[in-house]
Amino acid sequence: xxxxxxxxxxxxxxxSTLAYxxxxxxxKIGIMDKQPFPRQKICAGWVTPEVMRVLNVDLxxxxxxxxxxxxxxxxxGMLGQKQVESSYSGESVSYGIRRIEFDDYLLQRCAxxxxxxxxxxxxxxxxxxWLVNGEYQAxxxxxxxGHYCPVARAIDSKGISELAVVAQEAEFEMNAExxxxxxxxxxxxxxxxxxxxxxxxxxxRKGDYLNIGLGREDKSKLSSHVKDxxxxxxxxxxxxxxxxxxxxxxxxxxxxxxxxxxxADNVLLIGDSAGLAYPQSxxxxxxxxxxxxxxxxxxxxxxxxxxxxxxxxxxxxxxQRFGKRLPKPDMMERLPMLLKRVFASQxxxxxxxxxxxxxxxxxxxxxxxRLPAIKNN
Numbered sequence: 001x002x003x004x005x006x007x008x009x010x011x012x013x014x015x016s017t018l019a020y021x022x023x024x025x026x027x028k029i030g031i032m033d034k035q036p037f038p039r040q041k042i043c044a045g046w047v048t049p050e051v052m053r054v055l056n057v058d059l060x061x062x063x064x065x066x067x068x069x070x071x072x073x074x075x076x077g078m079l080g081q082k083q084v085e086s087s088y089s090g091e092s093v094s095y096g097i098r099r100i101e102f103d104d105y106l107l108q109r110c111a112x113x114x115x116x117x118x119x120x121x122x123x124x125x126x127x128x129x130w131l132v133n134g135e136y137q138a139x140x141x142x143x144x145x146g147h148y149c150p151v152a153r154a155i156d157s158k159g160i161s162e163l164a165v166v167a168q169e170a171e172f173e174m175n176a177e178x179x180x181x182x183x184x185x186x187x188x189x190x191x192x193x194x195x196x197x198x199x200x201x202x203x204x205r206k207g208d209y210l211n212i213g214l215g216r217e218d219k220s221k222l223s224s225h226v227k228d229x230x231x232x233x234x235x236x237x238x239x240x241x242x243x244x245x246x247x248x249x250x251x252x253x254x255x256x257x258x259x260x261x262x263x264a265d266n267v268l269l270i271g272d273s274a275g276l277a278y279p280q281s282x283x284x285x286x287x288x289x290x291x292x293x294x295x296x297x298x299x300x301x302x303x304x305x306x307x308x309x310x311x312x313x314x315x316x317x318x319x320q321r322f323g324k325r326l327p328k329p330d331m332m333e334r335l336p337m338l339l340k341r342v343f344a345s346q347x348x349x350x351x352x353x354x355x356x357x358x359x360x361x362x363x364x365x366x367x368x369x370r371l372p373a374i375k376n377n
Contacts, residue, residue, distance in 0.1 A: 003137040004030045004113075006299065007130075009120050009151050010144030011037060011107050014271025014288035017055065018142060019112035021296030021374050029112040030136065033145075034119035037107055041099035042169050042250040043285075044202055044211055046071060046189065048094050048364055051286050054293065054373045055106070059095075062105065069096030069206040074363070075190040076354040078345055079201070079232060083190065086355035093364055096189070096206040098171070120150040129266050129306075140299065140306040141267050144292075147251045149273035155264045163257060165199070165282055168226045168247040169213030174240070181240040182210060190238070191358075192229070197344055201229045203238060212239065213247075215282055222249070252277045252284055255322055262318065263311040270295050276322065280362035287322065290371060294318060 006022065008015040011033035019029050052059060062068055071094040077083035107114070115136070124131045129139040143151030147164060174182060182205060184190060189204040199216030212233070214226045226247055233239045253260075258275025262268065270276075271288030278287060298314040299306075319325075347353040360366045 001135055001137060002030070004028050005138070005304075006030070006140050006142060007032060007132060007136055007138035008112070008142040008144050009033075009132075010142075010146065010149065010271070010273065011035075011114070011116070012041070012103055012144060012146065012271065012288070013106055013285055014273070014292045015142065015144035016103070016106040016110040016112075017289045017292035017374070018144065018270060018295055018299075019110035020055070020106070021293055022299065023111050025300060027299075030115055030138075031107070031110070031112045032115040032118050032120060032132070032136070034117065036117050037114075038100045038104040041103055042167075042248045043099045044169065044204060044213055045099050045102070045171070045206070046094050046096050046204065047102070047285050049092065050365075050368075050370065051289055052095065054371055055289060056373055057105075066101040066105070067096065067098045067206050067209065070187055071096060071189060072187040074354075074359050075188055076348070076358050077192060078348045079192045079194055079229075081345065081348060083192075084349065084351050084354040085188065086351065086359050087188075096204060096211075098206065098209065120145070123151070123154050125265075139266060139304065140302075142295070143267065143269040143273040144271050146272040147253060147275075149269065151267065152260055152269055152273050155267050156260060163217065164219075164251040164253050165215050165217050165277070166219040166222055166249060166251045167199075167213055167215030167282075168222060168249045169211065170245040170247045171209055171211040172243075172245045173208050174210050178210075178240040178243070179208065183238050184210070192232075193344070193348060194225075195341065195345070197340055201226075203233055210239065210243075212243075223247070252282065254279045254282070255287065256325055258325060263308055263314055265308045266306045268295055268298075268306075268311055268314060274318075278362070278365070280358075283363065283365075286365065290321065291318065293371060293374060294321065296374075 005027040006029045008031045070092040073087035075083045075085045121133045130141045143149045184205040186205045193200040198218045201214035204211040253275030256279045262274045270291040276287035277284040294317045302310045
């Protein structure tokens with residue numbers, strides 16, 4: 001039997017950030033994950049400089065032997081319409097990373113005890129905490145296992161039933177012929193919103209790697225939508241013809257529509273496990289990192305008492321940071337779909353909207369206040 005103060009289920013950016021943020025706290029921390037690391041992770045794979053700053057990532061060190069693609073702009077449009085390019089001068093506005101490298105980098109430096117290739121099976125309530133898989137005792141269990149996090153499901157007696165965004169994505173290393181045929185600029189990812197406003201597709205080049213994907217709020221016929229999107233990219237001469245790769249699927253919850261509880265007695269959820277993806281962009285890395293940082297502050301203040309009442313401060317901080325959840329449609333969502341489509345079609349043709357709203361606000365979150373960087377303890 002092994003005992004921990006904190007047992008984190010999930011070794012992605014949320015889990016590793018929490019452990020990193022608690023370095024020097026004197027707490028014994030374990031991270032359990034069903035997979036070995038490095039491991040493949042389905043994700044478009046870009047992060048803002050703000051994420052790198054708060055995580056204290058040394059960019060020069062990180063770039064040694066890893067992909068760190070600087071991004072200086074975006075090309076955005078509606079499928080079937082002309083795209084609008086927005087460029088930024090000066091420092092990079094974002095970075096392209098490969099999750100197989102990024103997640104492993106964060107995990108290896110976090111100083112937690114790693115329990116890898118150990119699937120979560122069950123958790124049983126015991127005095128002052130939980131017993132996980134019948135062999136790991138923990139005063140506090142952290143759910144950091146993504147949308148299908150088993151901890152979130154274990155504490156929800158009614159069963160989680162939420163509308164999730166579903167996506168399919170492929171990332172592969174191009175051969176010499178494919179690299180020559182690919183017209184996507186390395187520093188300019190391209191985004192294509194679907195005419196029915198149910199999602200968007202992307203194509204992103206990171207040096208020798210190409211990432212293609214599409215996400216939708218409607219899971220019906222997703223594979224067909226992805227196939228049509230790739231055919232569109234080929235027809236436009238953006239990607240090499242006849243690319244034969246496997247598209248893998250994943251799902252995530254948008255923050256404003258998620259309904260799952262984020263805290264219970266001796267349990268706390270972070271990252272995609274809590275349903276934190278930004279509503280317009282679907283990005284999950286930054287909110288995952290920030291939720292872990294806020295959770296670390298709350299855990300320190302609990303001083304070993306992880307009752308739901310003490311953990312409630314986390315809910316309050318999350319609401320202050322990300323706003324109130326809106327389980328029901330907001331005013332914009334109630335507008336007639338035909339009207340929204342007409343407006344969107346016109347707005348997506350303008351440089352002001354694609355740069356100031358889509359890029360700056362939705363994807364770069366430039367309006368958000370800055371959190372203090374994690375201190376190296």
